[in-house]
Each structure stands twice: as structure tokens, then as C-alpha cells.
Amino acid sequence: MSDVLTIAMPKGRIFEEAANLLREAGFKLPPEFDDSRKLIIDVEEENFRFILAKPMDVPTYVEHGVADLGIAGKDVMLEEERDVYELLDLKISACYLAVAGLPNTKLNEIAPRVATKYPKVAAAYFREQGSQVEIIKLNGSIELAPIIGLSDRIVDIVSTGKTLVENGLIEYERIVDITSRLIVNPASYRMKDERISDLVERLNHVVKGNALTR
Numbered sequence: 140m141s142d143v144l145t146i147a148m149p150k151g152r153i154f155e156e157a158a159n160l161l162r163e164a165g166f167k168l169p170p171e172f173d174d175s176r177k178l179i180i181d182v183e184e185e186n187f188r189f190i191l192a193k194p195m196d197v198p199t200y201v202e203h204g205v206a207d208l209g210i211a212g213k214d215v216m217l218e219e220e221r222d223v224y225e226l227l228d229l230k231i232s233a234c235y236l237a238v239a240g241l242p243n244t245k246l247n248e249i250a251p252r253v254a255t256k257y258p259k260v261a262a263a264y265f266r267e268q269g270s271q272v273e274i275i276k277l278n279g280s281i282e283l284a285p286i287i288g289l290s291d292r293i294v295d296i297v298s299t300g301k302t303l304v305e306n307g308l309i310e311y312e313r314i315v316d317i318t319s320r321l322i323v324n325p326a327s328y329r330m331k332d333e334r335i336s337d338l339v340e341r342l343n344h345v346v347k348g349n350a351l352t353r
């Protein structure tokens with residue numbers, strides 16, 4: 140019997156699309172996969188162990204090798220800068236990172252402030268623009284920051300744009316397009332190459348098929 144493959148799955152909005160991809164690739168996932176509070180789900184039939192993690196933590200589990208593989212948004216990859224390989228763009232959970240703020244406003248000239256859940260990405264972006272800004276780390280409801288005067292700008296995820304519109308904010312710049320990626324621990328990739336290559340091939344087939352039917 141071949142080794143078990145441990146896969147870190149992001150709980151939350153990516154989960155369902157990621158599970159659907161795996162099923163479309165022919166992997167049999169039990170019903171408990173869709174409706175359970177368990178954090179570890181063993182699928183013996185496929186020789187998979189799934190661990191269900193916070194999306195931002197997925198690359199951490201993979202870097203440390205407690206998961207061989209993981210599924211993570213490109214936003215998380217850019218922010219976390221973990222020592223993992225990106226194997227495949229799964230083309231799911233599409234969105235983008237953008238700079239937004241109140242309409243007709245400029246960065247404060249003396250003490251510009253940017254609120255975000257992505258401090259590294261935001262700092263790198265403004266550095267490249269030649270702006271020295273103070274980054275204020277928030278964990279959610281980022282759109283509040285410019286409205287209540289905590290910051291001049293935010294760097295946040297935009298998907299439909301509804302949250303910006305409903306809070307009277309506008310997008311100033313699009314930073315980077317985001318989709319979810321299949322990532323791997325470098326040592327696992329060497330040691331379990333056959334199983335991982337099979338998984339990548341099957342997922343790639345589905346991803347390509349989905350692109351054609353879109």
C-alpha cells in the first residue's frame with residue numbers, strides 16, 4: 140500500500156469549490172466531507188488524510204511538512220511567503236487584491252495610513268510606488284477603516300465589488316489577480332512524486348476542461 144497523502148484544505152469559502160474539483164477528478168470523498176465539524180478526515184479508500192485549516196494557515200502546515208499538499212489562495216501565498224512549491228493554478232475562488240478608499244481623497248501627505256489584512260503585500264506595493272505608508276493590520280471588516288478615519292486607503296480582496304459599493308468606497312488600483320493554488324512541501328514532492336504527479340495530472344485535466352466550458 141502506498142503512503143498516505145495529507146492534504147491541508149482551507150475551511151470557508153474555498154472549501155466547496157476545492158472539494159468539487161477533487162470529486163470531478165474522480166476522487167471519492169465521503170458525505171462527512173461536506174457536513175462535519177471534524178478537523179481531520181481520513182479517506183481510506185483514496186489513501187488521503189485531509190486536515191481542515193484556516194485558509195491563511197494552509198502554507199504553514201505544508202511548509203512544516205505535516206501536510207504534503209495544500210490548497211491556498213494566491214493572496215495567502217504572497218502574504219505568507221512560505222517555503223513551498225506551487226504546483227497548479229486551480230482557477231477557483233477568483234478575486235483580486237486592490238487599493239480602495241473614499242472617493243476623491245488622497246493619501247495623507249504627512250502620515251499616510253493603509254489598513255489591511257495583508258501587511259506584507261500592502262507594504263511591498265506602496266514601497267514599489269515610492270510611498271512610505273504606515274500599515275495598520277486588521278483581521279476583517281477592512282472597509283470600516285477609511286470610513287471611520289483609521290486609514291486613507293485599504294488593501295483588500297474584491298470579488299463582486301458589493302462590499303466597496305455598499306460602504307461608499309471606490310477602487311483606486313488593482314494590485315494582483317487571485318485564484319487558489321495547489322501547493323506542495325518540497326520534501327514530500329521528492330518522496331511521494333508518483334502519487335503527487337497522479338493527483339496533479341487528474342486535477343489539471345479537470346481545470347483545463349473547466350476552462351474550455353467557461
Ligand SMILES: Nc1ncnc2c1ncn2[C@@H]1O[C@H](COP(=O)(O)OP(=O)(O)OP(=O)(O)O)[C@@H](O)[C@H]1O
Binds near residue numbers: 233
Ligand atoms: N470575496 C472574497 N473575500 C475574501 N476571500 C475571497 C473572496 N473570494 C475568494 N476569496 C479567496 O478565499 C480566501 C479566503 O477564504 P475565507 O473568506 O473563507 O477565509 P478567511 O478570510 O480566512 O476567513 P475568516 O478569517 O473569516 O475565517 C482568500 O484567501 C481568497 O483567496
Ligand SMILES: O=P(O)(O)OC[C@H]1O[C@H](OP(=O)(O)OP(=O)(O)O)[C@H](O)[C@@H]1O
Binds near residue numbers: 300302
Ligand atoms: O467584493 P465582494 O464580493 O463584496 O467581496 C469582498 C469582501 O469579502 C471579504 O470579506 P469577508 O466576507 O471575508 O469578511 P471579513 O471582512 O470578515 O474578512 C473581503 O475582505 C471584502 O470585504
